[in-house]
Amino acid sequence: MSEHSTCVVVGGGPAGMVAGLLLARAGVEVTVLEKHADFLRDFRGDTVHPSTLQLLDELGLADEFSKLPYSKLEQVVFPVGGDRNVTVADFRRLRVRYPYIAMVPQWDLLNLLAEAGREEASFTLRMQTEVTDLIREGDHVRGVRYRTEDGGTGEIRAELTIACDGRWSIARRLAGLRPKEFPVPIDVWWFRLPRTPDDRPTSLTPRAAKGRFALVIPRDTFLQLAYVGRKGADPEIRARGIERFRQDVAELMPDLRDRIDALATMDDVKHLDVRVNRLDHWHVDGLLCIGDAAHAMSPVGGVGINLAVQDAVAAATLLAAPLRRGAVRPEELAAVRRRRILPTVLVQALQRVMHRGLVAPIVEGRRMGPPGPVLALLRRLPQVSIVPAFLIGVGLRPEHAPPFARRPSMRVENGDPGR
Structure with missing residues (x-):
């Protein structure tokens, strides 16, 4: 036909x-x-x-x-130790009709x-x-x-x-x-965890530790997480099993330890070949x-x-x-x-x-977070956070x-x- x-x-x-x-x-x-x-x-x-x-x-x-x-999602906020945070991107600073x-x-x-x-x-x-x-x-x-x-x-x-x-x-x-x-050094593993009333509802919060990096994205009824690791590591991560993966996530994000059992099997973790x-x-x-x-x-x-x-x-x-x-x-x-x-x-x-x-x-364990000069600049001049907000939000x-x-x-x- x-x-x-x-x-x-x-x-x-x-x-x-x-x-x-x-x-x-x-x-x-x-x-x-x-x-x-x-x-x-x-x-x-x-x-x-x-x-x-x-x-x-x-x-x-x-x-x-x-x-x-x-x-x-109004901000991208990076924890820098203790209760301190640095705002990396602040969409509220954008002069647009929808600043988020x-x-x-x-x-x-x-x-x-x-x-x-x-x-x-x-x-x-x-x-x-x-x-x-x-x-x-x-x-x-x-x-x-x-x-x-x-x-x-x-x-x-x-x-x-x-x-x-x-x-x-x-x-x-x-x-x-x-x-x-183009060469890419990372892959991403996506999964979801339950959201509680205490979770920050308007900020995307990266978490970093030696050899580990993740993003916590607040959704309407759950948290969506992106666990970032080295390119090609999916077979190794799956071979280690769900218990070890839960442990890695809990060590990186202790505040989410109480709900990590929501990950029942590695089938709940979706691999993205970046x-x-x-x-x-x-x-x-x-x-x-x-x-x-x-x-x-x-x-x-x-x-x-x-x-x-x-x-x-x-x-x-x-x-x-x-x-x-x-x-x-x-x-x-x-x-x-x-x-x-x-x-x-x-x-x-x-x-x-x-x-x-x-x-x-x-993810290679050479640093624990963003470069020090970048964090210092954002702490000293928070208005600079409009630049990544514009590049991400407007283009x-x-x-x-x-x-x-x-x-x-x-x-x-x-x-x-x-x-």
């Missing part, structure tokens, strides 16, 4: 859903393909940054977003975007539909072939295919695009990669989702008119990369510096909704969307 859509978006994550919604609001016939039956999966990067909150406001979705369960990161279940955000998309006549979301191949005519990609959950197959011919299917992108691989990999990579070219004729499909980011700084969403906004802004006329030239696809490459390169460079200068020395080239996608938004005057 052969179908047609002006644009096919592969992957229903944040980048794919934002790209699909914006293009549909431009009047482009767009079909988003998501291989899962729903969005109820264990995402770890459930962050909505100030620039993305601003985008939702511009799209007229702030009021609906305010109804979702979320917690606010919203920690919201990603499935709720994706459902919100899906509902907004369904209000547009030219938007189609197909769940349980996995891309298996690209349709080619010579060097030009003309759409995709797919398989559904029940074993059915078909194809959708399209003027443009946008690959938003993550750092292991099938569409990217089928197009013959290979990212350049990658930092980037495509030299984000497109071939008829196909464009954005988000993690174009550039995998380290979880350091938590900026991957924010960058992916901004890629999607840039792509929709630049490509809506060519898609409406029914022909997208390769140079128009290349314009998306030109617009987004500088923030991508700079953020990845900053992440690699943080790997070498902050995280790796801790080096924030994108705004194009005029064709904007809708009126209900919001309160203090910048907090109804909460």
